Amino acid sequence: MKSLEEAVIARLKVFGHNFEIFVDLEKALQYKEGKIKDIKEVLVVEDIFKDAKKGERVSSELLKKVFQTEDIYKIADKIIKEGEIQITTEYRRKLIEQKRRQIIEYIRKMTVDPRTNLPFTYQRLEEMLESIGFHIDPFKPVEAQVNELLKQLKKKYPIKVEIVKIKVIIPYKYSKIVNILKRKYKIVKEEWKENWIGYFEVPIGIKSEFYSEIGKLTNGEATIEEISANNL
Numbered sequence: 654m655k656s657l658e659e660a661v662i663a664r665l666k667v668f669g670h671n672f673e674i675f676v677d678l679e680k681a682l683q684y685k686e687g688k689i690k691d692i693k694e695v696l697v698v699e700d701i702f703k704d705a706k707k708g709e710r711v712s713s714e715l716l717k718k719v720f721q722t723e724d725i726y727k728i729a730d731k732i733i734k735e736g737e738i739q740i741t742t743e744y745r746r747k748l749i750e751q752k753r754r755q756i757i758e759y760i761r762k763m764t765v766d767p768r769t770n771l772p773f774t775y776q777r778l779e780e781m782l783e784s785i786g787f788h789i790d791p792f793k794p795v796e797a798q799v800n801e802l803l804k805q806l807k808k809k810y811p812i813k814v815e816i817v818k819i820k821v822i823i824p825y826k827y828s829k830i831v832n833i834l835k836r837k838y839k840i841v842k843e844e845w846k847e848n849w850i851g852y853f854e855v856p857i858g859i860k861s862e863f864y865s866e867i868g869k870l871t872n873g874e875a876t877i878e879e880i881s882a883n884n885l
Contacts, residue, residue, distance in 0.1 A: 672703070674700070680694055682738065684733055686794055695733065748792075757779055763816075764856075768811055773812075784809070817855050819853045821853060821876070823848060864877055
């Protein structure tokens, strides 16, 4: 756990009142994105303040009035998810650059140039993003920003999102891996019969990765069938 000197403040203002907590910056950002689930990992001090720097705590009465609870963890969850986290300009730039790379890589895997039917290079997508001046939010998940970015790119460049529809049959004994696949890939339909049957929509750029992952998770016992391709 970070020391108090290394902690930053997360703040939420409700009905004119400040609610502040001391958090580990990197873990707070990961929690905000859903990468960390346990709020206890994020908090440096388990208390709610009206002025964290001065050490002035919020009264139990006010917490109950505003949040309908005095549970520090529930309130801290709300502060992190709905409030703002104090970060330096330098760290913000670092986050934006990381997110930019993730977004470019994500788009590279799901798009092709319709003139050549080949994927774009990383460098080409980088140039395209720069030319439209797209604002990258360091706190929003990649998936939440890609749709808007693609709309803007399509106004200026020929770009095609190519999706492959794939049917996967997984033997019942490997049913534990189903949730792993559902978290990572888009599933449009599923059936439980003698085995589990799932219908996925997968960007063409990660089709090989998808096949490989299922093969490893099921020791090659899954049946994978490409149904059709849908160009969006």
